[in-house]
Amino acid sequence: MGFQEVPNRVDFPAQEREILRFWKESRAFDTLRTLHRGEPHWSFIDGPITANNPMGVHHGWGRTYKDAMQRFRTMQGHELRYQNGFDCQGLWVEVEVEKEKGFKTKKDIESFGLEEFVRLCKARVLKYAAVQTEQSIRLGYWMDWNEPDTLRWLGEKLLENPRQIITLEGVEGPVTGTVEELIGRLGMPELGGSYFTFSTENNYMIWTFLKRCWEKGWVYRGVDVMPWCPRCATGISQHEIVTDGYAELTHNSVTVRFPLLDENGQPRLDAQTGLPEALLVWTTTPWTLTSNVAAAVGPDLTYVKVRNGDRVYYLAKGTLSMLRGDYQVLGELKGTELEGWKYAGPFDDLPAAQIAGGFSKIKEVSAGVSQSAAQAHRVILWEEVGETEGTGIVHIAPGCGAEDFQLGRKYGLPMIAPLDEEGVFVDGFLWLSGMHVSEVADPIFANLKEKDLLYRVAPYTHRYPTCWRCHSELVFRLVDEWFISMGEVYDKPRSELTPEEKARSLRYQIMDVVDQIRWIPEFGYAREMDWLRNMHDWMISKKRYWGLALPIWVCKECDHYEVIGDEKELQARAVEGWEIFEGHTPHRPFIDAVKIQCPHCGGKMERVLDVGNPWLDAGIVPFSTLRYRSDPDYWRKWYPAQWITESFPGQFRNWFYSLLAMATVIDQSPPFLQNFGFATLVAEDGRPMHKSWGNAIEFNEAADRMGVDVMRWLYVTQRPENDLLFGYNRGDEARRQFLIPLWNAYSFFVTYARLDGWLPQGTFDRDFPEGATPQSENILDRWILVRLNQLTARVTASLDDSDFYTASTSIGVFIDDLTNWYIRRSRRRFWKSQSDDDKQAAYATLYHVLVKLTRLLAPLTPFVTEAMYQNLVRNVREGAYESVHHTRWPVTDETAIDGVFLEQMNLARMVASLGLAARSGANLKVRQPLARAMAFAGNNRSLPPDLVEIITDELNVKDFEFVEEASRLVNFRVLPDNKTLGPRFGALFPKVRAALAALDPSSVAALVQAGQGVKLNVDGQEIELAPAEIIVQTMPVEGLAVASDKGFTVAIDAVITPELRAEGLAREFVRRVQDLRKTAGLEISDRIRLRFVATGLLADAVEKFRDYIMNETLTVDLATGEPDAEMVVVEDQFDGEKVKIGLKRYTP
């Protein structure tokens, strides 16, 4: 037993890998759980990470918060669940599998086979769950992880044969089942480990949720025009489009003539000029012209009739610059005057435009509409039409645009839906049929030109929605999808809603739940509320393959639909196909085989083929993972989560929203009590990380190069509401400023403790291994102990408040105090050869500080603290815990906190710092001793002798004194105390200030220092200021070696006497010897022989300070003369003297 030697240069990443090995071999995490079993629970719910690719450094940010908070709560004495989550289902996985297999369309998937495709998706998730598990472990994230190799093995077995029977080691013993079944049970109580949102329980729990929605009448099938990705062949919901969903794109916009028609359907001619009249219409999506039905004008806009070339056009007055060539304004009219005008559509030659009731496969949209598009063409009014772009006349294609659709509904217009799922024009569009939407623009321009309808084509750059997964440009498409109603938005304050109104509207119920949650930072609350107010109904369906099987069964005969609440209900209702499905997870294609009977007409009901929105998968986890269905007691114990944390952008409408919506429907309660949010990680150049920009950093690379303690330090020292700039330069800075100084303090301690054979004494409590606060007479010791306990209180309060920034930056400041003041000033106490009480106190103090500091830091940087703990505690204490992370959270020793020490030490440090500045200003190097320093510090005129000693030593002066007669050092400046006098005099204050300034500063200062008031004459009024209302400041007198700051002034006596000079030379000599010792590679404790040759003054000085020199340099034999052959030699000159010194190790 004893401290092991500490290398002063460490390969931190290598050390971290060693510690990972240690944790694994010692099963440190299992021990932690055992130690805290049965303690008050603290519930955290992990927001699932998408297991689709390796994780990035941005994931490291959130995961560091999660780990640090969990470690902190555990050390405080709580039992936690430590369950990580993987998000598994949805389009993002499909897209990657499609890429792997080289699939281009949905048809490729169907011909490949749904069953195998779904298996590939599952296997991919398992593969990347394994990778992310390994990366998270590397980050030091302590969770109930699955063995990564087991996850990989399961993936392989699944691809091999999902029906084979296997056995896994479970929590309470082996668990046997088919591969498919066991994969579906990952994360369940019997298997443990991370939860997977593809689990059978997760899916059925969502069924239960959807059934409750349905029972309340909130699940409905709706028709809408939605953003649609032609590559993925699926609708993109509002939730998905808003973040990653826009790109700056340049398209060819087109301005088109819509010739006006008279009542007889003949071309309308202008009465004045006899020229044919036309509307001028502009669009950025030419393909939608094929489906034009109407043209909209702003009712309040002013329109003009202009002659341009051999035609007469109508357009908004504010858009005249759209016209090419000369034009002549013939008249003005209001938008409302245009209403009802008829025109010839640009593609009335297509069959689709000629069909009565419109052209769409969705029957519903043509109900009650008898006209064809060609018959329906007319000008309608729309308030949203503006003049900022285009012509002020908007082309309306109700089957191709969301707002167009709403207008179409309002005016009962026919609708034309031109595109199939993959963006190809369907039959009914003649030459266009079979063409892809992305390739029709130019042919359409050519066709319009041929028909003499084309006015102008011009490139136009705009924000255009793209698919957040594959980046294809989206189109708008008429679809039928499934929705959860959010309820109406009432036009009155929330407080005035009746219970009935609230009961009808889910959004207000969610708001009530949001009120019960603390949002950090606070603006999170407003963000979530804003989203809830504006939120549309939640589109939960997606026409894809891999995901939640929506439990909606529709009758083939009567169109009645029902939502099935769980597997038991399904089995009970099944009339066909159960035997095909049985034994499978509730995924396509097997679930599709199950048919039930329609309670209305007795017909056969089939499941809708759609899969679910993936945020359903993530939002249900407070129920599915906490055993809501199987173990209500367990659920009540762990629900709600005390705390969740995720990156803000996006989550208000995604995970936070789905958590809130689902918990509100199921339990009318908050699923989490605190939400700690943080911003976005970007590269060091402030731009988002992009592989192609060369500024992206991969997680593994960062961990290998900078080490994860450094990464974690970058994360926790960041203010969470600001974007984090992440990169190697920042990492180097953190290593230099935090990790290396910490390590050096530790290494310093161990080096000397080993030399002196020092070991901690007294009783040992393994929960609090630093022991009680040591008692010491030494002022440095007492000061650092005050600081330590102040820090303990601060870090505890900050972490309690999710304030990692304050916690970590406070620790940073403390480490600076420790290394740059406590250790620097205490160094000689450790060096000195006699082992007295003071040395013992120094060891006891520094040891205590290091151990407690290590433990305060353990949640933030678990690796370096573990390395320090192993040596500082485990190597020297019988019965110590195996890991620092098994110890209890440090307790603040309130009795050790004494503010007087802090003030006095601050004063001493201020004086020392100013003294050094004064020396520096006079070009007097510190190695040259000087006679005297003088300080003026107002009323602070005394310091204890030990602090004075520190100051004299620091400043290298023989004597230090506070001067009361500041006039020796400074001039005075008197100022009114604004804080008291401002309110007292109000508007008169400037005159009071001026009157005070007019007095002689030194006499005012004298009065104030004597405790007397000052009389002023202001506007003929006699005013008296109390001494407390006047602030006396000092300015250094010119010509002294003086420095001054905030009322403190320090002066140095710059006279160098011959004695001082000799002492200075002796110190220079020592310095050269110390350098030589290092060059020769000696140990700190090695004794030496010295030979030297020196010029006059220096030789005298060496003689005079012989004892001092020998003592400082551990010299046992010092003599003049040429160095021996085997000596290390240095020659140097300084201060006009020359010297040659030889050194060798002394061997008795």
Added chain:
RNA sequence: GGGCCUUUAGCUCAGUUGGUUAGAGCGUGCCUCUGAUAAGGGCAAGGUCUCAGGUUCGAGCCCUGAAAGGCCCA
């Protein structure tokens, strides 16, 4: 178009309830210390606190408006 956030030194950021001379780190220059040494420390230069109004005896901070950037929603 609406909401929220940001704007302080060359860069990255602090800045307490409004108070007198606005700070830190990095970078730059000079100096210095010396068993933390491929480190440490000090000093200096560097600021119309984005702009314009307002409130106030007094505004980096509060209010109004504008600009730029970001996030969110239309």
